[in-house]
Amino acid sequence: MSSILKKFLMALTGLALVGFLIAHLGGNLYLFLGRDHFDGYAKKLEEMGPLLILAEIVLAGLFLTHLFMALKLTGENQTARGAQGYADNSKNQSTPASRWMWITGLFVMMFLVVHIKMFKFGEREKPITAKGEEIIKAFNGEEAAKQFARESGEHGSLYGLVQKEFKRPAVVGFYVVLMLVLGAHLSHGIASAFQSLGVLRPGWLQCLKPWCVALAWLIALGFALLPVCTFFGIGIN
Amino acid sequence: MNFTLNVWRQKNANDQGRFETYQAKNISPEASFLEMLDVVNNELEAEGKEPIAFDHDCREGICGACGMMISGRAHGPRAATTTCQLYMRNFQDGETLTLEPWRAKAFPLVRDLVVDRSAFDRIIQAGGFISVNTGNAADANALPVPKDNAELAMDAAACIGCGACVAACKNASAMLFVSAKVSHLALLPQGDAERVRRTLNMVKTMDEAGFGNCSNTGACEAECPKSISISNIARLNREYARAKLLS
Known part of the structure; x- marks a missing residue:
């Protein structure tokens, strides 16, 4: 496969993953609408059944292709540079984000493993069943009764899990830092993908690049907002 | 001093x-x-x-x-x-x-600050020329070339093949050089006939020479003594996609 075809693959899978991130962030904003909306959204997704599994397989395929090509390209690039480096390497005329794509990429991969383990396979708080409703009614809607009703329920609430995890300072810190890393990765990646696909004509590059960088940080800061707002109880309670 | x-x-x-x-x-x-x-x-x-x-x-x-x-x-x-x-x-x-010296696996060192840049020559030999018979020198303006294309082709043709792009690139990629050569010929009517073959062969030779892949960092553009723009690399990517589809 030629160098340019490999870059096409990187760009296409990268842009598809950016599309996923936008959709994922959109869905996560339900957190601001409260427990019912967010759990309702999660339930709808889970009720898609085989379609959801198919979507997950496609996503995993995109991610693994992106990762595999990145490892291959990085290996080739390091071989091409040769064993003998420059003594003075401090004045390279490019952004740190563009030079450290594979490092930021590896951090994003590490984050993904933690993130999936935490929220896809994490133990969920149980919601209120019909019987639970009765108990709450009997106790005139007291908070302790609500808590009891939730704990005695059968199905997990993703909202409850998010609340639980994002009240832990270490988790919030981890998410915020890793979202900044993601922002750095995307701040080069999005515009770079358009360049690799050859859609940037002279003049477009200067015009489109700031928008790509803005989109990158909008996505990253949007995601970082969720744990921060949950932790401080701003808009998410 | x-x-x-x-x-x-x-x-x-x-x-x-x-x-x-x-x-x-x-x-x-x-x-x-x-x-x-x-x-x-x-x-x-x-x-x-x-x-x-x-x-x-x-x-x-x-x-x-x-x-x-x-x-x-x-x-x-x-x-x-x-x-x-x-x-x-x-x-x-x-x-x-x-x-x-320029450091790159594709530019083996000869002595002190001298490196062997014959990999660039091999890329040019693979297609950086026009071999179709274009006849005698035509009268001025007999062959219409849009002004914009003439300017872009001339900008790309300013490449002197010094290798600074490869030296500056963290991946030792030759994409700026190859893209300048492909762009300069692809934008002109004389170069159009061999456009597909030229692009495929030059990219193949570039890969075989052991240059790295383009990460779009833009370090090459910043160091190019002739200010060749990386918009040429975008054009090469377009030309390559077109050539793959047409070949």
Whole structure:
């Protein structure tokens, strides 16, 4: 496969993953609408059944292709540079984000493993069943009764899990830092993908690049907002 | 002006290579960088030592023969300038300068600051020319070329093939060079006939020569002495996709 075809693959899978991130962030904003909306959204997704599994397989395929090509390209690039480096390497005329794509990429991969383990396979708080409703009614809607009703329920609430995890300072810190890393990765990646696909004509590059960088940080800061707002109880309670 | 030079000295490709320090004394601010090296070499020869080997030819900034890393910048700190067109007045008196050859696996070292850039020649041989018979020299304006295309082709044709793009790229990628050559011919009607074949063959030869992949960092564009734009790389990517579909 030629160098340019490999870059096409990187760009296409990268842009598809950016599309996923936008959709994922959109869905996560339900957190601001409260427990019912967010759990309702999660339930709808889970009720898609085989379609959801198919979507997950496609996503995993995109991610693994992106990762595999990145490892291959990085290996080739390091071989091409040769064993003998420059003594003075401090004045390279490019952004740190563009030079450290594979490092930021590896951090994003590490984050993904933690993130999936935490929220896809994490133990969920149980919601209120019909019987639970009765108990709450009997106790005139007291908070302790609500808590009891939730704990005695059968199905997990993703909202409850998010609340639980994002009240832990270490988790919030981890998410915020890793979202900044993601922002750095995307701040080069999005515009770079358009360049690799050859859609940037002279003049477009200067015009489109700031928008790509803005989109990158909008996505990253949007995601970082969720744990921060949950932790401080701003808009998410 | 006086300078301290840390120069990479290496007898041949098999030699280990090391930095050696030299003093460049009483250099005129009007001397070019290569003239400064000439002065240092004269002194080395007078002392019976081996002069520093470096590539040079026209010394007018148009042939692409000269070029070295000067304190971490390809062709030195001035934008859009070849090493031969860089003057010592651009440096501070007493400055220490580190001189290194272009580093890339596809540019094997020959001696000191001289590298073998024949990989670029092989890329040109793979398609950087027009072999279809275009007849006698046509009258001016007999063959219409849109003004915009003429300008873009001319900008791309300014590439002198010095290799600074490869040297500056963290991946030692030759995409800026190849894209300039492909763009310059693809934008003109004379080059159109061999457009598909040229693009595929030049990219194939580039990959085989062991250059890296383009990460779109833009370091090449910043160091290019002819200010070749990376929009040419986008054009090469488009041309490659088109060539793959049409071949």
